[in-house]
Amino acid sequence: MKSFYTVFAAAAVLLQPAAAHYRFTSLILNGQVTTAYQYVRQNSNMNSPVSTSSIDVRCNTGASLGGSTQTATVAAGATVGFKMDQPIYHAGPLLVYISKAPSTAATYDGSGAWAKIYQIAPTFNGNGPVWGDEKDTFTFTLPSSLAAGEYLLRIEQVALHSMPAQHYVSCAQLKVTGGGGKTPTGIALPGGYDPNSSSFNINIYYPIMTSYTMPGGSIWS
Numbered sequence: 644m645k646s647f648y649t650v651f652a653a654a655a656v657l658l659q660p661a662a663a664h665y666r667f668t669s670l671i672l673n674g675q676v677t678t679a680y681q682y683v684r685q686n687s688n689m690n691s692p693v694s695t696s697s698i699d700v701r702c703n704t705g706a707s708l709g710g711s712t713q714t715a716t717v718a719a720g721a722t723v724g725f726k727m728d729q730p731i732y733h734a735g736p737l738l739v740y741i742s743k744a745p746s747t748a749a750t751y752d753g754s755g756a757w758a759k760i761y762q763i764a765p766t767f768n769g770n771g772p773v774w775g776d777e778k779d780t781f782t783f784t785l786p787s788s789l790a791a792g793e794y795l796l797r798i799e800q801v802a803l804h805s806m807p808a809q810h811y812v813s814c815a816q817l818k819v820t821g822g823g824g825k826t827p828t829g830i831a832l833p834g835g836y837d838p839n840s841s842s843f844n845i846n847i848y849y850p851i852m853t854s855y856t857m858p859g860g861s862i863w864s
Contacts, residue, residue: 664690664691664692664811665727665728665729665730665731665732665779665800665811666686666727666728666811666813667683667725667726667727667798667811667812667813668680668683668726668727668728668813669681669682669683669725669726670682670683670715670723670724670725670726670796670815671723671724671725671726671780671782672715672717672723674722676726676780677715679728680712681712681713682712682713682714682715682815682816682817683712683725683813683814683815684702684703684706684709684712684813684814684815684816685705685706685711685712686702686703686704686705686706686813687704687705687706688703688704688705692802692809692810692811693810693811693812694810695810695833695836695838695843696833696838697833698752698753698754698832698833700810700812700832700833700836701752701753701754701757701795701797701812701814701832701833702753702795702797702812702813702814703812703813703814706813706814707752707753708749708750708751708752709748709749709750709751709814709816710749710750712749712816713816714747714748714749714793714816714817714818715815715816715817715818716817716818716820717785717817717818717819717820718785718819718820718821718822719785719786719787719788719789719791719819719820719821719822719823720784720785720786720787720821720822721784721785722782722783722784722785723782723783723784723785723796723817724780724781724782724783725780725781725798725813725815726779726780727779727780728779729779730777730778730779731776731777731778731779731800732777733800733802733803733804733809734772734774734802734803734804734847735774735776735800735801735802735803735804735808735809735847736762736763736764736765736774736776736800736801736855736857736858737762737763737776737781737798737799737800737801738759738761738762738763738798738799738800738801738857738858738859739759739760739761739762739781739783739796739797739798739799740757740758740759740760740796740797740799740829740832740859741757741758741760741785741786741789741794741795741796741797741817741827742755742756742757742758742794742795742797742827742829743755743756743790743792743793743794743826743827744792744793744794744795746793747793748793748794748795748816748817748818749816751793751795753795753797753814753832756827756828756829756830756831757797757829757830757831757832757835757859758827758828758829758863759829759830759859759860759861759862759863760783760785760786760827760862760863760864761783761784761862762857762859762862763775763776763781764855764857765852765855767852767853767854769851770851771847771848771851771852772847772852772855776800781798785819786825786827786863786864787822787823788822788823788824788825788864789819789822789823789825789827790819790822790823790824790825790826791819791820791821791822791824792818792819793816793817793818793819794816794817794818794819795814795815795816795817796814796815796816796817797812797813797814798812798813798814798815799811799812801842801843801858803843803845803847804847806844806846807838807843807844808838808843808844827863828863829859829860829863830859830860835859835860836858836859840856840858841855841856842855842856842857842858843858
């Protein structure tokens, strides 16, 4: 049985498309998909995932600042989302974080705290995990308690089909209005992820998984 899962895992990797990996390119506002990279920082990383030990894990390679990116105005508690250039095809969880900028989102490098506000965790059916994020559109609600101000909104998919884990990330720039006056707290990036933890260093094919620890701590609200 072990050899079957080993062969299956190898075949799954080999059968993936050889072109550029999937990317989160557009912000969704008021139920509408905005122009690619209008509010999402455009990175220079066309194919490869980022390292958790690099500042690129914040918003991706070449996206540490967003002077050429517009900042979207949105109310705390609103529904927003991300659209991709193609559906996710690697197994793994999806996470969304937010980090408050000291001044403008465009000049913020993401060196502050990142609070997790949304995730898609796997479910289990006796045959292993069902990840639930193999699509190209994701929507979620911003916390209504957020303080007014400018933020980076970060989305990440962690691909666990091979080791080391692969992290695919993008950041959008937001100006949040209204809200409850709370500044989100969370993890540092880099620093908040342990690549040797069971969240990242795991064989998802064998033995059959019955549980999974989501990275990034608890959901902030």
